[in-house]
Amino acid sequence: MSLDERGPAVARTIYPPVPARRPSPGPATAVVVIAPLLLTIALGLWGIRKKNSMWGDEAVTYQLAHRDLSQIWLTAQEVDLVHALHYAMMHEIFALFGGGLLTLRLPSVLAMSVAAGGVGLLGLRLAGPRAGLLAGLVFSLLPQVQRYAQEGRSYAMVCALVTWATYTLVVSVPHRARWRWAVYGSTMLLACLLHEFAVLALVAHGVTLIVSRVPRPVLRAWSVTAAGVVAGLLPLAIGSAGQSGQVSWIDWPGTRLLGFLVMSVVGVACARAPLGVRGPVRLPALALPILVLPGLLLVIVSLVKPLFVDRYVLYSCIGMALLLGAWMDHFQRLQRSSRTAWIAVVAVLAALVPTSLSLRTPQSRSTDVIAIGATVRKEGRPGDGLLYLSGLHRIWTAANAEDTRLLTDLALAQDPASSNTLAGIELPAQDIAARMLEFDRIVVVRAPTGTHSPTNPQEEAKTSTLRRHFREYGTTHVNGARVTVYVRDHAPSPKTGPGSNSPGESGEVMR
Template sequence: MLTLGLWGLDRGGMWRDEAVTFQVARRSMAQIWHLLGSVDAVHGLYYLLMHLVLAVRPGEVLLRLPSVFGAAVAAGLVAALGTRLCRPRVGLWAGLLYAITPMVGHYAQEGRSYALVAAGGAGATLLLVRAVQGSSTPTGVRWWPYGVVLAATCLLHEFAVLVLLAHACTLALARVPWRVWRGWLCAAGAAVAVLLPLVLFSRGQAAQVAWLAVPDGSSVEGLVRQFAGPDQVVLGPYLVLMALGVRARGPQRGVSLAGVALPLLVVPPMVLMGVSQFRPLYDDRYVLYALAGAPLLAAAGAERVAGAVGRLRAGGTRRDSRVRAPYALSRRVGAALLGVLAVCGVLVVQFPLLRADRSAANRPDDLAAMSAVVGREVRPGDPVLFLPSLERRSALAYPADFRGIRDVALKVPAAADGTLYGREVGAGELRRRLGRLAYVWVVSEPYVLRSSWTPWNSTERAKLAVVNKGFVTRAEYVSRGVTLRLYVRRAESRPASAPTRPAVTPRSSRSSGNPHFRPRTP
């Protein structure tokens, strides 16, 4: 997992969510605290952690390194669960299957908290199993590590609290005695008590997830493919092995592998999807920690197959007791190696997916590419308009490319304002500022340029109205998720004191080699 995580870690560009982590984590502790009062409180602990990490040396590799380590720890914990609940080769197979899952690899290289949350979820699950099985250890000693890890995981992302429902199902399936329930309830209650203030406070910031849609059947299918492997060659056998793992026999009393893995896999996504039918809150990355159940079940299914094959081969064969033990040992080692080879085969099949994910083109946008164009085409002192204001994230993530530009709409910078993208002037002041310009560069989302888009506030409406009515497009650069346009004022609306042509025009000699750069004649 560590090798796959480090492979291609420097993609050469951040996308929008990573850019938020990067620019917020580089603020002072006081500025981060100021920000959390208005937005992103759910990521507060992660931002504080990344502030310490990026203090060493700000950069994209260091930004993603905690996620790589988190994914590696999660893979090891999945292996530990398989070993403790079944046998070492099941743990080996489960850990390897977890490591080569494309969804795991994706978030292992993401500058967000999800890989760390997955590690915390797996760690809490392993501590639950140890607490239930450790009957000789005093109750308080058994449960306090579980409560601490669970609380920290939930503070990294509050939807991790759904793992408690999965653990409750595990205890119910294991038919544990009341003293175990009592210890678990105390630890779980303490974790919830720690999380509750964050939940209550973050409710006031719920508009941040207003973009989420109600999950449907395609959401379920997509999550199954994400968890088991999107390639059809892998998906079918994987699901068959998981079904065999569910039917694997466990102890009559006590936790079993299926009793741990199945609730972890099913309960958190099912509950979040159910709640999202009334208030959309579901996204597959919010339940990444539930993925750990899939390789555990698949490895348990593979163990059933290996056991059946072993019994068939040994059936009817009489062996001397002196050679039986070495034969059994070699058979176990051979079965473990065959399983490893099968996992390597899955890795070969999914390798193109893993390789493609190491490219910045596999993210929704590439702020580095757009920022490089701004640095090349826009001169110091040129006016720039961000439409909508959140497109200022390019300038916040890559300030060197925007150094010296005039941010037409900005009133208070983001760090000083305690917001993600800064505070802008009102509509009236913006109209006056734009009215004095002969040209303006506009950094925008592609959807802004469609006639169906309706701006959400008066300043955004003023931007769109003035640019469309008073200016015409001179040149355009299109990148994934971001568009840069040069607008020049229409002749009939040009102020008498304004120059007859913009002071800057696209430098076609630099841009002719770029197929995405399209000069236009007004």
């Protein structure tokens, strides 16, 4: 007998529908973010001291970050304005955790690890969990990432900010919430204020949106946000344009350009495969512009004025990692057996070992200011004169004041800190020559190779006085510099002792 035949229908209680719960991030998301983050931290801490070495650019950060904020600002108005915000940030970090070598580099390790997690999350959103994990791990292993994760400069921080700004952009396209665009704009502006060439990532983002054919409201929202970023950057760009001498050392890219071309070709080859999942923004449309465009724009500008330096667009590694990670995921899907994929992974890791080891040696940088200072301290004697050819090289011995405390800087009129400069203010040419003639021994710090070419009267006075009245007694070659002891012609040869070289055996001693 059916229910209707039993009698009147029983009234049923109808409950309101339960709202669907937003799924919480699963374990896959956590692994995709945390695994690259932890790997980057491990690689960053491995050999972070580089045998107690510090290269020239880090020495500038170290020197300026130990000054007061007012001194940093006054110095930045004259030189290195583009890095002023980074110096101010490092000043506060030094105040909290001490101003040692580890404190100088740890912020870069942490920043790069945050970037690695962001790359993994980008890969997850655009191509799935496995592609995201592979992209994050590839990013951690890239030689450029390993290098600048251990450097006390702003490039790792810029890379992290561009990574998360890129993720915010991808998330903002389907949702269109104003607060998301505000977060995107603020993150990009901070990246640009840390280094103004981060604005080139903004160009790459615009190309991504155009290629993806996003709706006009999205493109309009990005345009307004980008205009705000450029407006916020404009004062810094105008101010730093007057300090173009800071990049006068950059020449035509040469071998650096070759590395950029190789990365671009590899990225384009990976993008030919069907990568990622369908969505408002496809992975190749995001990764290729950020890999290629920033570097390409700098190369084009370099035809007029050389400006291409790979670390200025370090964030291009984001695109490289996404493309390689997604391609590896695609390749593994095509293989019936994962054995081939694992063999390829092991081969790549084995190939990276020598590079990873060399990056953690003092020789991986063009200079080692700690070694230069220690050599000056070893070769000099209390009361000796000290001379820099050129005066800009005074930065090389600024890391440890004890290295030069017992020597007399013959050309210095006002020290770097009190003059709000990087290398101090030097005496007039005739005063430098007169002071040099008061000393029988002078320790000279100069470039590692080639003849010093005088660029002003002070430099001419130094070289001509040395040539006329002194003779070379011995030279020590260190990473990035030569430290030479000169003695007066009328003075007796110094007695041979620890750290001294006998002129009777050789006019120049190489160590």
